[in-house]
Amino acid sequence: MPQSRPSVSPGDPISAIETAALIVDLDAFEANLKTMADYAKAQGVRVRAHAKTHKCAEIAKRQMALGAVGMCCQKVSEAVALVAGGVTDVLVSNEVLHPAKLARLAALTPKARIGLCVDSDLGLDRLLEAAAGSAAPIDAYVELEVGGNRCGVTSTADGVALAKRIAASNTLRFGGIHAYQGGAQHLRTPAERKAAIDVAISRSAELSAALTREGIEVPVVTGGGTGSFINEAGSGVYNEIQPGSYVFMDRDYADNTADLSAPRFRHSLFVLTSVMSRRADFAVIDAGLKAHSIDSGFPAIAGRPDLAFDNPSDEHGIIRGSDLPQLGETLRLIPGHCDPTVNLYDWLIAIRGDRVAEIWAVDARGALT
């Protein structure tokens, strides 16, 4: 069940926020949005930002106000929440097979342009059934396996066959090629990331050329996350990128060695936590496994590189270091991985300086269907 709106209001000091809470530094957040928008404009690529990171219609609308053509998400229930929040263009960048989910997706078409990926005949059969009842055509993208070893057709021939079926339909529009290489995002060096994306570019170009030979126009080749997007953007093959984490930047993305030609993003998302128990050699904070996700490692502590997070349990974390915080003191954790961390919260508390500025709902929190 949802947690009630935080008991703070715009203008309140940060010290009034009850912990554990998820806070967004607006100066850093706004700088990140502008940096990506400026970069994409200069490069001449479209941005379809990924809402799986923030699950928040308010943030999506700000991204689109700065020029993003629309949003991606991964689940039909995320698309439903985003459209309910006023987002007018959503691509579910994933495969969906369940007829009830597909009917729900098709029912969004009066309010928003809707897209979905397919990588199998069964998936396309089901989408065609649902699209028969939709108010407007759905954009169907062929997902291509480009080295991430997850979803997607694995041959040009399979991609052409699916695209032909889409192009022949009256209720679907061929959206283009979905070619996201998730595994490349956290390869640590620019050279490793470039090598992985070179493979993705090559496969995408091959499918695109084959479709063109078949007389099928490819409006969009889309992919590229916060770790790799400069490679896709500069490829001449991709014309759309899908970055998500750049709005917040987590510890794991910051651990990538930066490409010097890439724009830089700041940490804007923090778990505000306080010390609940104190020993001579460690402090116990009120943010454990239910307050941030450790799948990509432990959080860093903002502004305190001398402190280390250790040994989390469900509702506790241990802080070690030489100059430990006192009982009741707060710290800001930089989450190891922002996406599953945001998914733990109903609300984002946006701050400016030392004050609460805005409170945003995490509209698609827990959206798993």
Place this chain on the structure above:
Amino acid sequence: MPQSRPSVSPGDPISAIETAALIVDLDAFEANLKTMADYAKAQGVRVRAHAKTHKCAEIAKRQMALGAVGMCCQKVSEAVALVAGGVTDVLVSNEVLHPAKLARLAALTPKARIGLCVDSDLGLDRLLEAAAGSAAPIDAYVELEVGGNRCGVTSTADGVALAKRIAASNTLRFGGIHAYQGGAQHLRTPAERKAAIDVAISRSAELSAALTREGIEVPVVTGGGTGSFINEAGSGVYNEIQPGSYVFMDRDYADNTADLSAPRFRHSLFVLTSVMSRRADFAVIDAGLKAHSIDSGFPAIAGRPDLAFDNPSDEHGIIRGSDLPQLGETLRLIPGHCDPTVNLYDWLIAIRGDRVAEIWAVDARGALT
């Protein structure tokens, strides 16, 4: 924001459940509740079951109907949700320092018996301030460090000093000694667990004896989780145990080598997932890092020991094995760790055989303050 109630009703087949979803096998669940209740009755110890596992008032009330004296939880906001759901006895088995949280806790006393742990003079000062406004006395427990290296006073003298202050107050009742050894729960062998709990028993007995010498009656010595409770229950020092995970049993608890004298519990909690993409050598399922917590390792696959879960990303998991499921087929994952997994869901879908039986709200989902 909350996900809407699942679009299935009691009597519907399991195949109608949209994935990913969290399901509870009622036969196994009810057997687990009865097994623990029977064991505690036979041993003559109280059960104060831990709601941090399920966060569900409906389950709490069923545990109390079978004899549990009340519930534990870890956060004030969890206590608020449980009391709102009709639970009449809640111990926040943790330290709380924020005055607004403590005021909210004190405000529950007209509806429920409320307890809280303290391990510092500051914590007790704050609790006393809040208790001045409560309708009924709050039970204050002295938390004792018993080897888990987390919260709790580290000396008998400190415990006696806090208990004296509690006993001298008009607005608090001395609840007893809180002596939970979290680190012992997943020690793999019965001998390791017994050795760890022997230390906890010894420290608890020492504090209890010191309090008795001071003329302070110790009504309860409480602690013990699903991994260790037979040791506390048989100690002659603890008179209350706090098991939580026994209701569901996760993969990690099942990986403990069982003590032959301990009652056995069954897996009752599963993530229902389906195959969304299929390759020759793996299947991609729709349950990733946002559908179950991997902090204690990957899930097992119920009834399919030949299959292995691998390489999760935010919304995907990879299944490997020789006889892979087909596109659209469902699997049941046994979560690595049940507590943070339940915290990802708004609803528990209780099943009996192959049908939906009941739908329960996860009342305290996301309760972090």
